[in-house]
Amino acid sequence: MSKKKINFSVAPEIVGEATSGILLGEFNNWDKASGIELKKSKDGSLSTAVSLETGKTYEYRYLLNDGRWVNDGNADTYNFVLNYQIDNCVVSIPEAAPAKRKVAKKVVTKPADKKTTVKADDLTKIEGVGKKIAELLVNDGITSFVLLGKATQKKLKDILAAAGSRYTMHDPKTWAKQSKLAAAGKWDELKSLQAVLKGGK
Numbered sequence: 233m234s235k236k237k238i239n240f241s242v243a244p245e246i247v248g249e250a251t252s253g254i255l256l257g258e259f260n261n262w263d264k265a266s267g268i269e270l271k272k273s274k275d276g277s278l279s280t281a282v283s284l285e286t287g288k289t290y291e292y293r294y295l296l297n298d299g300r301w302v303n304d305g306n307a308d309t310y311n312f313v314l315n316y317q318i319d320n321c322v323v324s325i326p327e328a329a330p331a332k333r334k335v336a337k338k339v340v341t342k343p344a345d346k347k348t349t350v351k352a353d354d355l356t357k358i359e360g361v362g363k364k365i366a367e368l369l370v371n372d373g374i375t376s377f378v379l380l381g382k383a384t385q386k387k388l389k390d391i392l393a394a395a396g397s398r399y400t401m402h403d404p405k406t407w408a409k410q411s412k413l414a415a416a417g418k419w420d421e422l423k424s425l426q427a428v429l430k431g432g433k
Contacts, residue, residue: 234328235283242294243305244276245359245426250296253278257292257321267295287327291320305362310398319398353377358410359426360402368395381411 240255247253254267259282270278284290291311294302303310307321353376355366372391374380388404406429413422 234286236286236325236328237281237283238323238325239279239281240270240292240294240304240323241277241279241306242270242296242302245429246302246305247272247276247278247296248298248300250278250298250300253294253296255280255282255292256295258290259284259292264295270294284323284325286325289322289324291322293318293320305360306356306364307362309364312398319401353414355380357414357422358407359429360404360407365392365399365402368392368399377411377415381408381415383408 242253251272253270254264255270256262256264256267260266260268268280268282270280272278278294278296292304294304296302301318303319304321308324309322310319311322312319352370355361355369355374355377356363358377358380361369368391369375369380374383374391385405385408388407389400392399392402392404406425410422410425413419413425
């Protein structure tokens with residue numbers, strides 16, 4: 233049985249006033265007594281690392297010490313639990329890679345024209361945009377705060393709808409406003425805005 237260490241973390245904007253929490257999931261039978269303690273980082277996030285069996289998929293959530301159950305904005309996907317009317321986070325652990333690997337050849341590419349190059353930004357800094365949604369945006373050509381700030385609500389909703397029903401629950405109405413602040417380097421104003429948002433709404 234092969235295992236792989238997986239990092240779990242709760243972003244500072246989700247942590248809020250909580251000071252600690254535990255990780256619960258199928259890997260510990262959702263037992264609070266067996267909850268895995270989350271450690272607080274300097275940036276305000278809570279995190280831990282767990283060794284999980286490869287080739288399996290696990291559902292999980294976080295329980296913070298202020299009584300809130302919260303989800304991971306960077307989960308691989310989400311599974312709606314009808315009985316509780318909630319979404320559980322889902323993490324898929326890939327099978328262990330073969331011992332031998334082919335070394336990829338280094339590909340030398342010509343530098344792009346500086347006039348047409350748009351710097352790629354970390355879109356997950358936008359409240360409501362997790363790792364998977366950021367990938368969807370990048371695949372559609374939205375690679376920077378500037379481009380996300382110019383995107384229309386219709387375009388963003390179309391991108392989410394095309395990705396499947398589990399993404400249509402996300403509301404992108406504040407993403408453009410947040411992105412314009414990020415593109416302008418107004419991080420304090422962005423932080424203040426995100427403090428009152430919940431899931432980007």
